[in-house]
Amino acid sequence: MARTYRVVIGVMGASQCDEEIYQLARRVGALIAERGAVLLCGGRGGVMEAAARGAKEAGGLTIGILPGMNAGETPPNPYIDVAIFTGLRDGRNWINICASDAIIAIAGGYGTLSEIALALKVGKPVVLLRSWELPPREHAPLYEAQTPEQAVEMAFQLISPSVA
Amino acid sequence: MARTYRVVIGVMGASQCDEEIYQLARRVGALIAERGAVLLCGGRGGVMEAAARGAKEAGGLTIGILPGMNAGETPPNPYIDVAIFTGLRDGRNWINICASDAIIAIAGGYGTLSEIALALKVGKPVVLLRSWELPPREHAPLYEAQTPEQAVEMAFQLISPSVA
Amino acid sequence: MARTYRVVIGVMGASQCDEEIYQLARRVGALIAERGAVLLCGGRGGVMEAAARGAKEAGGLTIGILPGMNAGETPPNPYIDVAIFTGLRDGRNWINICASDAIIAIAGGYGTLSEIALALKVGKPVVLLRSWELPPREHAPLYEAQTPEQAVEMAFQLISPSVA
Amino acid sequence: MARTYRVVIGVMGASQCDEEIYQLARRVGALIAERGAVLLCGGRGGVMEAAARGAKEAGGLTIGILPGMNAGETPPNPYIDVAIFTGLRDGRNWINICASDAIIAIAGGYGTLSEIALALKVGKPVVLLRSWELPPREHAPLYEAQTPEQAVEMAFQLISPSVA
Numbered sequence: 186m187a188r189t190y191r192v193v194i195g196v197m198g199a200s201q202c203d204e205e206i207y208q209l210a211r212r213v214g215a216l217i218a219e220r221g222a223v224l225l226c227g228g229r230g231g232v233m234e235a236a237a238r239g240a241k242e243a244g245g246l247t248i249g250i251l252p253g254m255n256a257g258e259t260p261p262n263p264y265i266d267v268a269i270f271t272g273l274r275d276g277r278n279w280i281n282i283c284a285s286d287a288i289i290a291i292a293g294g295y296g297t298l299s300e301i302a303l304a305l306k307v308g309k310p311v312v313l314l315r316s317w318e319l320p321p322r323e324h325a326p327l328y329e330a331q332t333p334e335q336a337v338e339m340a341f342q343l344i345s346p347s348v349a
Numbered sequence: 350m351a352r353t354y355r356v357v358i359g360v361m362g363a364s365q366c367d368e369e370i371y372q373l374a375r376r377v378g379a380l381i382a383e384r385g386a387v388l389l390c391g392g393r394g395g396v397m398e399a400a401a402r403g404a405k406e407a408g409g410l411t412i413g414i415l416p417g418m419n420a421g422e423t424p425p426n427p428y429i430d431v432a433i434f435t436g437l438r439d440g441r442n443w444i445n446i447c448a449s450d451a452i453i454a455i456a457g458g459y460g461t462l463s464e465i466a467l468a469l470k471v472g473k474p475v476v477l478l479r480s481w482e483l484p485p486r487e488h489a490p491l492y493e494a495q496t497p498e499q500a501v502e503m504a505f506q507l508i509s510p511s512v513a
Numbered sequence: 514m515a516r517t518y519r520v521v522i523g524v525m526g527a528s529q530c531d532e533e534i535y536q537l538a539r540r541v542g543a544l545i546a547e548r549g550a551v552l553l554c555g556g557r558g559g560v561m562e563a564a565a566r567g568a569k570e571a572g573g574l575t576i577g578i579l580p581g582m583n584a585g586e587t588p589p590n591p592y593i594d595v596a597i598f599t600g601l602r603d604g605r606n607w608i609n610i611c612a613s614d615a616i617i618a619i620a621g622g623y624g625t626l627s628e629i630a631l632a633l634k635v636g637k638p639v640v641l642l643r644s645w646e647l648p649p650r651e652h653a654p655l656y657e658a659q660t661p662e663q664a665v666e667m668a669f670q671l672i673s674p675s676v677a
Numbered sequence: 678m679a680r681t682y683r684v685v686i687g688v689m690g691a692s693q694c695d696e697e698i699y700q701l702a703r704r705v706g707a708l709i710a711e712r713g714a715v716l717l718c719g720g721r722g723g724v725m726e727a728a729a730r731g732a733k734e735a736g737g738l739t740i741g742i743l744p745g746m747n748a749g750e751t752p753p754n755p756y757i758d759v760a761i762f763t764g765l766r767d768g769r770n771w772i773n774i775c776a777s778d779a780i781i782a783i784a785g786g787y788g789t790l791s792e793i794a795l796a797l798k799v800g801k802p803v804v805l806l807r808s809w810e811l812p813p814r815e816h817a818p819l820y821e822a823q824t825p826e827q828a829v830e831m832a833f834q835l836i837s838p839s840v841a
Binding site for chain 1 (some may be wrong): 352355388390413414418427433434436437444447
């Protein structure tokens with residue numbers, strides 16, 4: 186049966202980042218939107234803001250999965266269209282993974298590492314861009330990209346069998 | 350500061366319902382979309398499907414918060430635009446509440462009752478339409494509507510202070 | 514195959530209560546411990562404290578499922594042996610239900626109502642003691658007790674088939 | 678104020694492991710119990726079973742945080758005293774971290790890596806024993822042990838300020 190709901194690409198990264206990483210994430214967000222997918226992220230600053238901003242600027246739809254139970258606790262960045270408050274704190278990283286068809290991890294700290302690991306635990310494709318270096322393990326759908334263009338291309342390639 | 354993300358109205362109800370309730374939920378979904386809000390629901394059949402269908406037919410955006418960790422476990426109904434798989438089972442009811450500005454409960458079983466209760470626990474407005482009858486408690490933002498039009502009007506009235 | 518892990522009875526109720534309810538909950542906790550079961554509760558004050566206190570005074574083991582992610586956010590009451598911090602806020606009510614073989618709801622507010630509803634949603638036995646009055650529904654394992662003795666007796670009766 | 682609830686050490690590792698790792702985990706569990714702490718784990722096989730077994734054999738108390746919502750979905754290993762079913766799937770890894778004062782990661786796959794990362798995200802001490810090698814980051818409370826004795830000694834040292 187044809188899939189009726191939209192493709193969702195998650196972009197994971199830290200809530201603070203330098204200008205270079207910010208621009209990479211913004212470009213990744215734009216490319217995701219241009220290909221018609223929904224941009225999902227953790228809804229906060231840094232890489233999450235940059236990716237959402239890029240997607241919005243390209244006319245896309247952006248979803249933020251927030252740790253707090255309301256905007257008073259964790260305000261969404263200004264580029265989020267739909268804020269899914271969870272009240273789960275960092276436990277929401279699990280939702281980021283379940284709700285994305287594939288994830289692109291950009292730089293990132295331990296929160297991002299937890300998302301990479303949870304994704305691989307359940308067999309969801311992960312594309313790394315200037316992110317954690319992990320020892321290779323057999324059968325893990327873990328790939329490394331050098332550019333935003335390559336990262337987004339890889340993400341779409343990886344999910345195509347499951348969403349065709 | 351002006352709120353930048355969209356208003357979300359959650360419609361809660363059982364995964365199975367009779368034709369009359371289905372048409373009420375469909376109308377509620379349509380009215381929510383016509384007023385420009387996002388329709389959020391549990392993503393499955395019955396009242397959830399009807400509300401999402403009504404919203405889609407009115408040109409709106411629909412979000413489904415699914416209990417399973419993927420579509421194999423809990424397929425979204427065909428009117429869901431963005432499927433947020435959670436892997437939390439009925440624990441996802443908590444997300445439904447946190448992510449909605451107000452909820453409209455239509456008929457419903459124990460799952461719906463848990464959502465009404467969780468909403469009131471955190472002070473989120475609840476409008477009942479042919480749903481559970483609960484003994485009144487002081488200060489609880491719990492209201493009863495007689496028609497879809499009244500339910501949606503109440504929901505928007507109740508959230509207006511917090512989203513203006 | 515014989516079950517190897519211990520029977521767990523959850524006592525649900527509000528974080529504040531009057532003296533009469535406190536003493537009922539304390540007695541319920543004591544009776545649970547005397548029958549050799551583990552007492553599980555939300556770990557906070559009021560009914561949760563009273564039930565844990567009763568169980569401790571009777572030599573039992575007490576588990577508190579806390580909403581915060583650490584004791585700074587939500588300190589356990591002094592009668593909790595093992596504090597399971599969750600960081601899920603009221604989403605932890607779902608854990609209370611999954612982790613209990615049966616629940617006894619004593620008085621209580623909307624949080625307690627959400628726990629009653631979640632339990633019935635997944636078919637877990639609920640015994641009410643001076644708690645919410647709900648309209649009867651077929652096949653729901655929902656019972657009302659008049660005394661702590663009756664409540665605990667009912668809870669053990671209801672779970673016996675599944676733990677024998 | 679003196680802490681009233683028990684110290685909990687979490688042992689994280691994969692649900693399958695070889696005999697050497699099994700014996701290391703069993704020894705870690707025994708040492709944790711001998712020092713009077715509660716052994717917490719994910720409740721399943723492999724490293725989780727070994728650690729719980731060691732703790733039980735040493736007379737300790739064992740808690741399993743299970744991914745399923747009941748024993749039918751995810752049966753606890755035979756050395757678990759109290760099974761906390763969560764219905765959160767791998768989202769329960771977040772609970773493992775919040776509920777432990779420190780964690781000892783033994784070998785492990787991506788699930789274990791997610792737990793190491795979540796712990797470091799919230800500043801909880803992590804001791805590695807034959808586990809993931811991660812690039813060092815400033816201020817991360819991440820330590821590597823060579824033996825079960827050293828691992829348990831480190832874990833108790835790391836938590837002593839917060840539980841004294």
